[in-house]
Amino acid sequence: MKKIFVLIVLFSVLYAKIGFSQNLIVFEQTKNESYLFKNSNTPTQSQIISNFFIQEIAKSIPKIISYTQYTYSYDQSLRIIKEQNGNYTATVELKNGICAGDINFKGYSVAECLIPSKIDFKVTVQNDAGLTIKTFVINQVPVKTQYAKIAEFKFNDTVQNPKYKLIVENKNFYYDNVAKEVFEKKISLIHDYYASDMQMGNGFEKIQSMNLDNIDLIPLYSIKIKEVQQLIEMLNSKHFAQNLNLIAFDPIKFQDKFMDLNQKTNNLAAVINQLMATLDQVYYKRGLEYLVNGDVDKSIYYFNKSIEVNPFFAPSHLQLAKIEFSEGNLDKSGKILKTILVQMNPDPTTYNLVIQLCNSIYFSYIGNGEKMIGLEKFNEALTEYAKAKDFCNTTPGIVCNDALGKGIARAKYGIYNSFLTVAKRSFESSELELAEHYTMEAKNFQKANNNDIFSCSEADALLSQLADAYTTKGLNLNNQNNFEKALTNFTKAFGLCQSSTNLVCSEKLKNGNKVAKIGYFKTMLASAKESLQQNNLLKAEELINKAKAYQTANSEDITSVLDANDILAQIKYQYYLQFIHEGSQFVAYQQFETALGKLELARDLENNYTFKKAKNLDSLFQVAAKPIIIENIKKGNIKVWGKDIEGAKTILNNAISQQSKYVLTEDKDISKAITELKGKIFSQECFMAQEDYDKFYAKAQQAVNIKKFIEAETNYDAAIKVASDFVSCSISAQNSTDNKFKYITAITYQKLLLETEKVLKNENYSQTLEKFNAADKYYYQNEIKKFEIGNIQLFDFIKGQNNQNFISYCVNYYTENKNYNEALSLLKILKDRNYPQNYSKGYQEKLGQEMAIKDKSENALADPKENLTRYISGDKWFKYFNKAYTKAWKSKK
Missing domain, CATH: 1.20.58 (Methane Monooxygenase Hydroxylase; Chain G, domain 1)
Structure with missing residues (x-):
């Protein structure tokens, strides 16, 4: 086992050495190169920013632009590495880039800002025979200061042990907007550095101009010292020492000046801040100095300045009150003192001085009052006492004494006595x-x-x-x-x-x-009688009415009104005669309306008073009234012609009334005219009634033609009513009566449907179905089809409604009546109308259960899934139906 492990290790090491030995460097070259930047008179797009750099540097040196230039030097490394299977990787690297030449701006190096941003170049791969293997044109490659791999590419060549070299040419270094911003920021910093010399000079001038003995300017100095502090803070934020290496080069001695300005500013700011914190006291002390030296105006100025700084500085208020008191301005002085006591919290010493001065003001008011009494100027005395009373009542710590009450009483009695003396x-x-x-x-x-x-x-x-x-x-x-x-x-x-x-x-x-x-x-009665004798009835009536009103207002002293009533009756009698005379004149002028008005006025007086009546009044009424009545009857005839029967009847009634009122019942002309008007009214009224009857009958027939039998019934009834209302016109209503009877079953059927709609609007769904079924039954029992009225089926009626709640109710109705297909169809309609799935849960479950029981009873060997597919096609909206159907199928034995 150990031998096998050793062999494996040896094999791995050998394989690794073989693999490493296959990656060989076939070409490598490193050399230093430089790229010159100078101004171009016809710059390309890539030279615009470098031109800007050259121009700015030239201006700062100063130097002619065409002579101004700098170089970018760098180490270029080229390498080709052979890999396996004839694959090669070539790389181009730039290292150790620096700028030299005209690289100073106003004495400070900007070399780090002149490193190019990007490079465009072409790379060619050649073999030892000088033949080009590959060419690459590469653009906009970023350049970095210390190291940048600007190209790396692969190529393939199957020649055994070839020799290659890389050639980099057509180099174009240039800058982007970021480089321009960095350069501008650096030269702006240098500009700010040189500008700081004048700014610090201005700061020193502001500090040196401050004379702290001039206390009026302390607030201004506070503003100025803050401006210098803001300047120091701004200069400090530039970090000139670090960013410009001022240890090496500091031509304006910034660091020494800055430290000096900072120290002097901080010292002076501490003093000014202390003065500002106690400025109310500073102004107060200066005011006291002027007051001691007798310059009252200056002292008032500084006391007011103290109050401007601190409105609650009581000592300054007290000094102003003292000055007002010394000048005899008690009101102003007292007002200031009340302000101190009410609005401020003075120290004990100041408080005692305030109370002393308040007492002096109070007793001065009392003394002034006494003085005014001695001079018998009681109103002026009362004014002084009133001021004293108001002062002692409204000023904390001051009590009104008996002298005040006694003085007020003496002053008031003096005023009272003065009125009596003049009276x-x-x-x-x-x-x-x-x-x-x-x-x-x-x-x-x-x-x-x-x-x-x-x-x-x-x-x-x-x-x-x-x-x-x-x-x-x-x-x-x-x-x-x-x-x-x-x-x-x-x-x-x-x-x-x-x-x-x-x-x-x-x-x-x-x-x-x-x-x-x-x-x-x-006297008034005599004046009225005199006006009556002069036939000035208006004035006489005005005077007698005035006299009667006066008597009414003074009935206890003036008990008799007989004379006044007698004079009034004489005046009214003269009016009576005047109205009759004027009426007769207007009759003569054939102005009968005006004449009748005058005669009516006379009649009113005749009815209200007991004087002798004129014999010709009735005959004048008849002469004046007859033409008016005849003319009005003519107007009535015109209204009959215009079918304004009500207007004509009003005129007729007025004519009959006037005939009686003016005793013209025996007048043949008027009686004949009235009779003719009555006849015309009757004829026109019957003619119009017949028109109305015919109109209603025609509308009824039109309604029958379009199968609107309820509307037809309404118009038949209206026609019958016209005939009934105008019995004397002998209008036959037989056709309307016959047709109404003829269509009564169609009318009843449509009314049943109308009642169904009304019940549905009231959301009484069970009664809606009852009404509809009753209408449906009536349709067949009474053969409504013969009237060419189609009978709508219940299902079509239900689905034609927009009321989703009614449709959902009918789902349950059909389910309970075992009409499952109709129930399922209605559920599908609800689904298509976006009816909420959860609202249909109960209906779905009940229908699913009952359909499953029915289906299994009919065919127990059927596949319930096939049934569900046939019913709902996998629609997820019917999930409650699906679940209930499946469950009931399994439960059914």
């Missing part, structure tokens, strides 16, 4: 209305301030005097028969004496007022 002076000057105004002002003021002014007896006494004065003035006017003005004065007197429970209206006032009302009423 008394006006009364003494007989200016009663002015005296009344100020007295009422005093009473109203006392009522509104009764907690401070307890009594209005002085005002009531003055009102009593005023009421007496108005009463006296009214009595004098009564004596002059100037009752309207007298009433005005009595009304004022009543208003005054009724304005207070402490006053009583005098009997003299009451009597004088009654006399004035009666006198005023009689």
